[in-house]
Amino acid sequence: VCRGFSSSAVRNVVIKHVTIIGGGQMGAGIAQVAASTGHSVTLVDTNEDILKKAVKGIEGNLKRVVKKKFADKPEAGEEFIQKALQNVSTSTDAGSVVRDSDLVLEAIVENLKIKQDLFGGLDKLAPAHTIFASNTSSLPITDIASSTNRLDRFGGLHFFNPVPVMKLVEVIATSATSQETFDSLLNFSKKLGKTSVSCKDTPGFIVNRLLLPYIMEVIRMYERGDGSKEDIDIAMKLGCGYPMGPFELADYVGLDTVKFIMDGWSAANPDNPVFAQSELLTKLVAEGKLGKKTGEGFYKYK
Ligand code: NAI
Missing domain, CATH: 1.10.1040.10 (N-(1-d-carboxylethyl)-l-norvaline Dehydrogenase; domain 2)
Known part of the structure; x- marks a missing residue:
């Protein structure tokens, strides 16, 4: 684990409110798991149609989960689905929703410039305590973070596809990620029911x-x-x-x-x-x- 300079803003943020940007394969999967584990989630994408499709996908997946998990308790299963869905809201305007977020997790197109532009803009709008993280598979977290002024509150959270099924999350610290940020990301992964491993910001992390x-x-x-x-x-x-x-x-x-x-x-x-x-x-x-x-x-x- 890398120990960067410590954030003057806040220590050990407990992540409750999550903004997930990108409602594709990965973002929708992460939203499903976060909502199912009691986090309030705002899923952001570029248009309403994609968001509708993402929420429908989440609902369908939850129904399948419940069929297995609550086979003999259909009412409890229905309650689980409703609770999880109530935890999900959607938006096409990331700037307006990050104000209430403890974590902004990005799962958009794998393009450095687009990710940098996104985070650079949100950096000015998000509260000081908000942690930023990317789900990138192949880009250096350090390069994505360089468009912001919160290098100590920036890390990687790398999930695997399909997110609700795969148990692993790679938690990535750059040389500037603070210990507090890293611990918050580890705790968040645990709350999601995942097993995490600590990674450095090297190409491809571990897997x-x-x-x-x-x-x-x-x-x-x-x-x-x-x-x-x-x-x-x-x-x-x-x-x-x-x-x-x-x-x-x-x-x-x-x-x-x-x-x-x-x-x-x-x-x-x-x-x-x-x-x-x-x-x-x-x-x-x-x-x-x-x-x-x-x-x-x-x-x-x-
Ligand atoms: P995807 O193509 O299914 O979804 C990306 C979504 O982001 C699309 O819905 C798109 O409309 C949206 N988007 C693009 N630019 C945006 C912007 N500026 N603002 C808001 N939304 C925007 O892609 P997928 O597979 O979900 O991958 C997303 C990220 O996750 C990539 O960085 C990828 O490297 C990473 N990843 C992918 C894995 C996989 O197996 N597919 C595994 C682990 C990480």
């Missing part, structure tokens, strides 16, 4: 720094003709006990996402062979074969 080079080496292994896709997947599932083989996993994550992250890292670290390009991956992405979501990646899907 993706190991996962993406693994996937890239798997693709290169296949390109060299050292094994078939099917055999490599079977080998890693049965030999390592992994629930998915690496080609299945790459198709699930999206080959465009894998390539996008690797491109960013190889540009920033051109001499590191671990981040080198793969011709096959470039070709598949150029052909629009992005994995499960487009019906074809390394495998074909019905």
Whole structure:
């Protein structure tokens, strides 16, 4: 854990009111979990249609959760859903809602400039005690935070997809994140029912720094003709006990996402062979074969 200069504003903020910016896959998932665990959540996106869809998705997911969790207590289940939904409000104007937030968590498009512009603007509007955090998978938290004047109250909270199912949160401290901020983020993760790990602000933090080079080496292994896709997947599932083989996993994550992250890292670290390009991956992405979501990646899907 990094100890930066301490915030003069507030110590150990207990996070109750959360603004989540970006109501896509990740933001909606985080909103669902935060609302289910008693936080008041404002979900922000660029237009009402996206927000409506996000809330509908949350409601559908909650119904599925309740079916399992409250199988023999349908009334308690209904109450759980209503309580969680009451905790969620929506807005298309982040500036007006951050005034009441203990935490502003961003899960918008993976673009440094857009994230910087967002946080730079909100920094002037949010109260002094408000902690800012990004759910970025591949951008340095330090670079995103640099557009603000609250470097001590800025960290990373990296969730995994699908958020309600995946147990892990990576909590990231930059060299300027204060101990108080870091502790608040750890406590928040715990309140969400997640297990957290402490990470430094290095490319890919822990999980993706190991996962993406693994996937890239798997693709290169296949390109060299050292094994078939099917055999490599079977080998890693049965030999390592992994629930998915690496080609299945790459198709699930999206080959465009894998390539996008690797491109960013190889540009920033051109001499590191671990981040080198793969011709096959470039070709598949150029052909629009992005994995499960487009019906074809390394495998074909019905
Ligand atoms: P997504 O494309 O599903 O959702 C992004 C949402 O942000 C969209 O609804 C979009 O309308 C909204 N948005 C874009 N710019 C905005 C702005 N300026 N203000 C308000 N809303 C804005 O993307 P996804 O997959 O949810 O990813 C979001 C972030 O989470 C990215 O930074 C990504 O790297 C990170 N992440 C993604 C994971 C994944 O498996 N998809 C896993 C962990 C992190």
